[in-house]
Amino acid sequence: MWIVGLLLVSLPVVPIPAQSLTIPVRPTSARRQESPAGNVNTVGGQATQPPQKNASASEVQDPAPAAAATSIPGDGNPAAAAIPLQERIENLRQRLSAEGIEPAANEEITKQLADIARNAQLATDDQTALAALRTRLESLNAEAESLQKPPAEPAAGADLKTQELQQLNALEARLQVQVTDEQQKLNAAREYASQAAANRQTLQQELVQVGTTIGELGAPGQPVDLATAPREMAIQYLADQARRARLAAQQNLLQARLSLVDAEQKLSLPQLRVTAREAVVNRLSDELKKVRAEIQTRNQTAMQEKLEQAQLAEQRNSDTVLQAIARRNTELAEQNSELVNHLIPKWEKRLEERRAKLTSTQDEGEKLQGRITRFGAEGGIGLELLKFQKGLPSLIELRSLLEETETEQKRLQRLDLQTELKLCKSQLNETQSAVDESGEPDALEIEKIDLLKTQVEFLTSQIGHNDSLFFVLSDLNNECRSLVAATEHWTDFIQQHALWIPTHSWLQWSDLDESVDELAEVTVKLTHEWSEPERAERGSMIPFLLPALIALAALGAVQRKARRGIAECSEKAARRSCIYITPTIRTIVLTLALSATWPVVIVLAGTTIKFYASNSEVTYALGHGLVQLGLVMLLLNFMRQALRDDGLTESHFQWDESACLAIRAWLHRTILMICLPLMAFLWLRNLDSDEMAVPRLSFILLMVVMSILLAQLLHPYRSIPTAYVVSRVPLIRRTRWFWYLPITLFPAALAVLSASGYHYSSVALANRLAQSLAVTVLFILLYSFLLRWLRVGRTRAHLELARERAAQRAASEAAGEQSETVDAALKAALPENQDFEVFGFHARSLVRGLVIITLAPVLWGIWVEVLPALRGFSEYEVWSVREEVTTVDEQSDAQDVPPTVIRLRAVTVGNVLLAGLISVATFVGVRHLPGFVEVMILNRIAFEPGVRYAITTIIRYVLLLTGFIVV
Numbered sequence: 001m002w003i004v005g006l007l008l009v010s011l012p013v014v015p016i017p018a019q020s021l022t023i024p025v026r027p028t029s030a031r032r033q034e035s036p037a038g039n040v041n042t043v044g045g046q047a048t049q050p051p052q053k054n055a056s057a058s059e060v061q062d063p064a065p066a067a068a069a070t071s072i073p074g075d076g077n078p079a080a081a082a083i084p085l086q087e088r089i090e091n092l093r094q095r096l097s098a099e100g101i102e103p104a105a106n107e108e109i110t111k112q113l114a115d116i117a118r119n120a121q122l123a124t125d126d127q128t129a130l131a132a133l134r135t136r137l138e139s140l141n142a143e144a145e146s147l148q149k150p151p152a153e154p155a156a157g158a159d160l161k162t163q164e165l166q167q168l169n170a171l172e173a174r175l176q177v178q179v180t181d182e183q184q185k186l187n188a189a190r191e192y193a194s195q196a197a198a199n200r201q202t203l204q205q206e207l208v209q210v211g212t213t214i215g216e217l218g219a220p221g222q223p224v225d226l227a228t229a230p231r232e233m234a235i236q237y238l239a240d241q242a243r244r245a246r247l248a249a250q251q252n253l254l255q256a257r258l259s260l261v262d263a264e265q266k267l268s269l270p271q272l273r274v275t276a277r278e279a280v281v282n283r284l285s286d287e288l289k290k291v292r293a294e295i296q297t298r299n300q301t302a303m304q305e306k307l308e309q310a311q312l313a314e315q316r317n318s319d320t321v322l323q324a325i326a327r328r329n330t331e332l333a334e335q336n337s338e339l340v341n342h343l344i345p346k347w348e349k350r351l352e353e354r355r356a357k358l359t360s361t362q363d364e365g366e367k368l369q370g371r372i373t374r375f376g377a378e379g380g381i382g383l384e385l386l387k388f389q390k391g392l393p394s395l396i397e398l399r400s401l402l403e404e405t406e407t408e409q410k411r412l413q414r415l416d417l418q419t420e421l422k423l424c425k426s427q428l429n430e431t432q433s434a435v436d437e438s439g440e441p442d443a444l445e446i447e448k449i450d451l452l453k454t455q456v457e458f459l460t461s462q463i464g465h466n467d468s469l470f471f472v473l474s475d476l477n478n479e480c481r482s483l484v485a486a487t488e489h490w491t492d493f494i495q496q497h498a499l500w501i502p503t504h505s506w507l508q509w510s511d512l513d514e515s516v517d518e519l520a521e522v523t524v525k526l527t528h529e530w531s532e533p534e535r536a537e538r539g540s541m542i543p544f545l546l547p548a549l550i551a552l553a554a555l556g557a558v559q560r561k562a563r564r565g566i567a568e569c570s571e572k573a574a575r576r577s578c579i580y581i582t583p584t585i586r587t588i589v590l591t592l593a594l595s596a597t598w599p600v601v602i603v604l605a606g607t608t609i610k611f612y613a614s615n616s617e618v619t620y621a622l623g624h625g626l627v628q629l630g631l632v633m634l635l636l637n638f639m640r641q642a643l644r645d646d647g648l649t650e651s652h653f654q655w656d657e658s659a660c661l662a663i664r665a666w667l668h669r670t671i672l673m674i675c676l677p678l679m680a681f682l683w684l685r686n687l688d689s690d691e692m693a694v695p696r697l698s699f700i701l702l703m704v705v706m707s708i709l710l711a712q713l714l715h716p717y718r719s720i721p722t723a724y725v726v727s728r729v730p731l732i733r734r735t736r737w738f739w740y741l742p743i744t745l746f747p748a749a750l751a752v753l754s755a756s757g758y759h760y761s762s763v764a765l766a767n768r769l770a771q772s773l774a775v776t777v778l779f780i781l782l783y784s785f786l787l788r789w790l791r792v793g794r795t796r797a798h799l800e801l802a803r804e805r806a807a808q809r810a811a812s813e814a815a816g817e818q819s820e821t822v823d824a825a826l827k828a829a830l831p832e833n834q835d836f837e838v839f840g841f842h843a844r845s846l847v848r849g850l851v852i853i854t855l856a857p858v859l860w861g862i863w864v865e866v867l868p869a870l871r872g873f874s875e876y877e878v879w880s881v882r883e884e885v886t887t888v889d890e891q892s893d894a895q896d897v898p899p900t901v902i903r904l905r906a907v908t909v910g911n912v913l914l915a916g917l918i919s920v921a922t923f924v925g926v927r928h929l930p931g932f933v934e935v936m937i938l939n940r941i942a943f944e945p946g947v948r949y950a951i952t953t954i955i956r957y958v959l960l961l962t963g964f965i966v967v
Contacts, residue, residue: 119242126249133256147272175288186277193270307333332458339465354479382503428452502757511693529616548604570651579796595641602630625683640667653784662720677702703751849924922963
């Protein structure tokens with residue numbers, strides 16, 4: 001009690017001028033929250049009823065007596081002092097009416113007087129709310145004591161076993177409504193409790209703003225005689241008094257609200273309210289579960305009894321017609337039993353799980369969003385954000401569940417049980433009519449009537465159960481869609497914030513000691529998981545090792561043959577007369593087999609350990625790390641083997657020999673230097689422990705090593721490959737230090753970023769960088785392969801041209817023509833070597849452009865999840881265009897002309913970038929594709945030069961028109 005008393009004593013009250021108040025009106029929404037049901041002010045999470053405008057007929061007819069019945073503002077009834085101000089306003093109106101106001105000024109004066117009255121009314125509302133807040137403050141202790149008491153035991157209700165099924169269904173519906181209502185109240189209490197700090201900050205800001213405004217007004221002016229003062233002076237004086245009264249009342253109200261928030265926080269009232277609401281919701285939910293369980297038990301029992309009766313009826317009837325009806329009754333009973341016992345409970349369980357997951361996802365996401373908004377990247381918010389990301393449901397599973405529910409709904413819609421029910425009722429009526437007409441029914445007719453009645457009952461029951469299942473599926477479908485939308489929303493939110501929020505503290509020397517302890521702990525766990533009892537439980541490991549051993553034996557057997565085959569293919573490819581791409585393809589396959597020996601063994605060993613690990617966390621993480629390490633080493637070793645002497649790159653792609661050997665030696669050093677830190681990082685980060693220091697230290701060491709290795713490889717003068725490229729590309733030579741320093745220092749920057757606490761950000765960027773480098777290397781190999789294919793095609797065309805010329809020369813000489821005439825005719829009819837060079841240039845340029853255009857979206861897909869700003873390009877509008885849209889009304893006649901609506905469509909930055917990409921692709925295609933088509937296709941067909949020129953021109957204009965239309 002002393003807390004509230006102290007707050008009441010210390011609550012400041014700003015004196016309000018005696019002419020400052022007026023009759024109460026409804027509060028404005030700028031400073032209050034109204035419930036949808038009515039004008040209810042929300043104060044401290046509780047509802048208080050504001051003064052009602054037009055509360056009674058007496059107030060409407062004669063507001064002055066109602067105001068006169070009140071006392072001074074300080075005693076909790078604030079409207080007494082409003083009479084002088086209202087009288088002055090009314091006297092001023094009468095004076096102005098008597099004096100006669102020109103029409104031009106009448107509207108402005110009326111507006112000024114209305115503003116004065118409105119300010120006075122707002123001041124009265126604030127004083128009324130202040131009185132309610134004081135009353136609320138006095139009752140906080142009692143509320144806290146009542147909430148701290150243990151909840152009273154609920155009154156014992158009627159025994160569920162003794163109630164009828166209809167009563168249980170009504171009780172279930174009533175409890176469901178109560179649970180929904182209490183859940184909404186619980187959500188409101190949680191929201192108020194979570195926003196206490198933000199509300200207090202907002203109140204403080206508003207209080208400071210009001211105080212600043214009051215200070216800017218200065219001291220009040222001298223009193224003015226409204227009867228004799230000039231009109232403008234009188235109106236200005238009343239406006240100043242009303243504004244001061246409103247600001248003073250608003251200041252008092254804000255101070256009271258701030259005191260209320262502080263008192264509630266000191267008494268822990270928001271959390272106590274949440275706890276009390278949770279207890280009510282849990283109690284009602286438990287009761288609802290018991291009622292549903294009882295209903296389900298009774299339905300299952302009834303369905304089982306009906307199924308047994310249907311089976312007995314089918315067995316005792318020998319008549320064919322009666323057996324068919326009884327057999328159908330048995331099928332319907334089995335379907336009803338399946339619905340009641342399995343399908344409906346299964347889908348209801350899934351519905352409850354999705355509802356709970358949606359609620360928890362939204363609550364946790366909103367809490368994290370509020371913390372980030374208010375406090376920024378402080379504390380352990382980064383790790384909590386990552387844990388929240390791991391807890392998000394899988395979009396693939398949710399979409400699969402959506403498809404499953406939609407399939408089940410379509411199945412239910414295809415069931416035509418209503419038609420069958422009508423036919424059954426019609427047959428029952430006909431049979432009953434025949435029995436009534438005969439007057440002496442036999443046993444078969446009576447049995448048929450009983451079976452048909454049972455079938456009608458089964459069909460009616462199944463239709464009801466199908467409807468219930470359909471409603472459950474509809475609710476589940478809606479919940480899944482809401483959960484998909486929430487998951488996508490929070491995934492985008494995490495991607496926007498996770499990279500820029502620290503997940504760890506700064507790296508310290510104590511982390512080195514902790515890393516030693518962590519390694520010892522992991523070693524102990526691994527030893528325990530591979531101990532004799534654990535291995536005895538999992539069984540022998542030999543069956544799991546057989547695939548790895550077989551793969552190792554197979555790859556080892558082909559090593560010598562692979563080397564010999566690579567040498568043979570390289571010798572064929574080095575010949576100038578090679579006109580086939582087959583040796584190059586065979587060399588790629590043999591190089592892959594040669595390089596896959598020990599990396600594939602690592603991958604298979606890791607896969608074996610993963611299968612053998614069962615539920616062993618450390619062992620499973622070790623196997624997963626080995627699989628990832630093997631894939632990385634496979635790519636590096638493939639490049640190393642491709643760069644061997646007389647290998648793929650030198651003999652087939654015609655790369656520089658010294659550059660190939662230098663890169664091969666660099667790759668060998670890279671594999672040796674990064675193997676251990678990469679293995680430690682991949683293994684220990686799979687343990688799902690974000691607070692371990694060893695993966696972080698391994699990553700930092702790995703990035704430092706990569707920075708050193710890149711500095712060795714890319715040095716403009718000391719590196720043989722880079723010097724070779726620099727000497728051939730002037731642009732790279734001129735900008736050598738602009739690209740050398742950023743590339744070599746980028747891994748070191750990631751190491752510093754990880755050490756400073758942004759470990760998740762650095763790992764994500766490094767992962768994308770590694771993927772980008774791997775994709776770039778593969779595209780370089782693809783580009784070299786396509787150039788090799790073009791080179792082989794050009795050689796084949798040269799040989800075919802030479803053969804054609806030789807054949808025509810031989811034929812001409814056999815016909816007795818002179819050699820000079822023959823050479824002139826061949827030169828006019830057949831293309832020169834210069835044409836091949838031109839076409840080869842076009843083809844190489846086209847291939848280069850296609851590779852770059854294909855590589856760009858792949859790199860975009862790698863980085864788009866890490867850099868949300870790239871995806872945000874579609875949200876920024878550059879300009880808008882007007883377009884006509886034809887709207888189709890399904891209810892209109894077919895002969896009616898559909899209306900056309902003009903709408904604005906935004907052109908975003910993403911659209912501009914896409915248009916630029918398409919323009920570049922169109923330019924490259926228009927410039928180089930016709931020459932490529934002429935070399936690879938048209939020269940193989942006996943077309944005249946004019947026809948070939950016409951075809952290439954048409955291709956050029958078609959590409960240009962297509963690109964223009966698409967853009």
